[in-house]
Amino acid sequence: MSTIGIIANPASGKDIRRLVSHATVVDNNEKVNIVKRIILAAQGAGVTGVLVMPDTFMIGYKAAEDLKGSKELHIPVEDLDMRIRGSMEDTVTATRLMEERVVRCIIALGGDGTSRAVAKAITCTPLISISTGTNNVYPEMLEGTVVGMAAAAISTKVCDMGETCRRDKRIEIYKDGKMVDIALVDCVISRQTYIGSKAIWNPADIQRVIVSIAHPASIGFSTIVGVKQIVKEEDDFGASINVNTGDNELVAPIAAGTMKEIQVDEPVIHPLEEMFSMTMGYKGIMALDGERELPFKKGDTFQFKITRDGPYRVNIKRTIESAQINGFFNR
Amino acid sequence: MDLTNEKIVEMYKVMKRIREFETNASRLFAEGSIPGFVHLYLGEEAVATGVCSSMNEDDYITSTHRGHGHIIAKGGETKYMMAELFGKETGYCKGKGGSMHIADATKGILGANGIVGAGHNIAVGAGLSAKYRESGQVVACFFGDGSTNQGTFHESINLASIWKLPVVFVCENNLYGISMSQARHQAIQDVADRAVAYNIPGIVVDGNDIFAVYEAATEAVARARSGQGPTLIECKTYRHKGHFEGDPTTYRPSDEVQEWMAKDPLPRAVAYLMDNEIISEEELRKIDAEIVKEIEEAIKFAEDSPVPSLESIVQDIYTDIVEEVR
């Protein structure tokens, strides 16, 4: 059996970034269409079954029903048996259940937050993250058909897994010796005091940015590091930088369409597995991969560690190239 | 975002005032003191409060059949509201409107409205007026998910978009149009998706989180005030009670109700006040007691007020013509 899992976040592509940074609204019927294209390509390339996360809009179910209606669906598409909470927990639960059912590839549609939720539960299942938003660093803008083919190549083991999947880094956040949360790309220490509309877009509130990767050809707060110091996926280190202090004046694309001038210190490199600590001098919130998530109080101490315990991410192009060489497209 | 502790406490007071007003309205309706229909805002307090707290006193709102919360949040006085619910002469509308028609032009409240979807058009008119007069005023147009299937929703957003009017369209998506669930009444889950068709920003926020609503509204109001045109904010929320008082709500699964009761905006606001030590428990108790007293006094005012004179039936139709009584 070569089964794949699809997680589509019905809430992505609609947050306040549409208002503050000209981001694009991604409607859920378009997500249904993307899922349909993934399923059809995967089916056409040898996948024998699909598990989907049930959600409040029933994206997977609607995709499957439409394809049944047009008589294009020939493989079972099954909704996971789980309670829908309408929150990030759904993605975490679905990922865990998919791993229990031994899917060979998980495809996540959403933003950075969705990928982060998957990363909380995923162990060694290859992950493809499709961006259904504008402001994303971790997920990629990918065509569903291509994703479906790549997932099929992975799940039918036609490609060379060692070459086509790479384990990503992540930022682990500890309090009192216990890991309390993770971020895939960036952790932003902010003076904001409430979660509110989640997204974070005002650099004036920010004290420090911790990153696992950073590149100027990107968007979001990780670019504050990236415009000064590139940190690549393959580098065995992360970095952090203090903001609104120091001698460097930079301009960085902190959100879609948003170039901001920012004052920063010199970036600090953090080798993998190095634990570093920070005691908060005020009440605030940590934004993880762009979303306010973790409130803290004055005097709270947190430890941070960059590790290579993130998801195994599928390199789409290399996967399909490898598959092609191995006769994946021969009939 | 510059949200002071004082402002946060003020916002809590408004939410609590709505909660207390509506809880009492529910009781008084059941006891027979309030005639007609009553549609309660219980559970949706964070939406009206978050939006109106981001506006100025001379800004406008248009409201709905579920309007008590909007009116309180925009500064309406509870005693005149309660007197109107009782059908008394001292009510906001002299007993001629009732629950669904409370207005106070002096506070920019252009009226609750008994017609689903009617406020949209009026909001656009007020927006045109504000823009034309260069007054700097902004209009918040409140409406439910049910109204987004009315033509008025589309017509008005279209017009506001092409004329770049200072209107913030606030959808209170409480998941039901009367008894019909959103999944049954439209093929989308997020009304905000419809913003795309009118080339305006559309966003979804947690309507039970006062901060999320406030933040989105503040951005949208600033955008409107600076001449960039309308925004559609969809607030995901839930009504604690039925569509109207007396609605048996058999159409809502109980686990859904429980799930949403757990997201009640009031306890969330209280938790924030406590966790962040913005006020002490004692201060909170004092605030709550003052609001309870205010509403008790409003009820007393309503009870003690006279009913309208029969002659008043023919007044207030026109500014200048008084019809004959039979």
Place this chain on the structure above:
Amino acid sequence: MKTMSMMEAIREAMNKRMREDKNVLLFGEDVGAFGGCFGVSAGMFDEFGPERVRDTPISEGVIIGTAVGAAATGLRPIAELMFIDFATVGADQLVNQAAKMRYMFGGKITLPMVVRLPLGAGISAAAQHSQSLEAWMAHIPGLKVVYPSTPADAYGLLLQSIDDENPVIFLEHKVLYGASGEVDENMAPIRFGVGDVKREGSDVTIVATGKMVHEALAAAEKLSEEGIEAEVFDPRTLYPFDKEGLLKSLEKTNKVVIATEENKRGSFAGEISAIIAEDGFDYLDGPVLRVCAMNTPVPFSPVLEQYYIPSADDIVKAVKKMF
């Protein structure tokens, strides 16, 4: 005095008030540079610009609703719908909002707004562009209904409509747009509820509105040749209605024919006859007769349409029944 068409008189009244008061503005479908479907607002866009003479999308509900919201917040809007038939599309805003808001809000809001509605048959526009729906409008408490028949009345009544603090329905018969007459541009606004005797006579009163006033005048000339002197009474506003003026005429003539272009069933002509029955019965020498359109939709074919519309001859015939 100046000779004007009805259309010019309407335009000049709007121009006058717009020159005097910045808060008066006009909007509707194609009223801008295009000049309006019938050309009523020709040239106004050039004079007042796009902020004050605004093209709207084809959205009748929001046209009327925008007038309501604007009137509630300090402007004095004039909204034009292309045809009264389209008021059905925006009926909520007219009937449930504009008409009711002041009352529902306990008199605490004023809505100084005018909705201009071209109406009437005679141009082969068929059943959705030709109706006479004035009875619907006059039925709704909260609206005032104005229906001029001459350029001078249109001018004076429109000035008053714009000045009025209440929602006013201003009816314009399409066929009368070209009718010309003398207009005193310095005239005072014509008060509502004051009818006008368009022709004096002693033998019969013909109550007529809009284009039927002209049919009644033609009928009166024919009747005069036969020795019957008809008085033609034009109420000019349906609400408020000049009951005293009508009864005064009736006291003199003791006979009455009511001529309107409406479908007879449920017509405002019926309301006028009821007023006469209740308050003028003692003046009557005979039955109240109504000359209205037949109870059919307005037909398209010119032959049928002309048959549909009541004519001077129909009025003559009705009057002669009483002699």
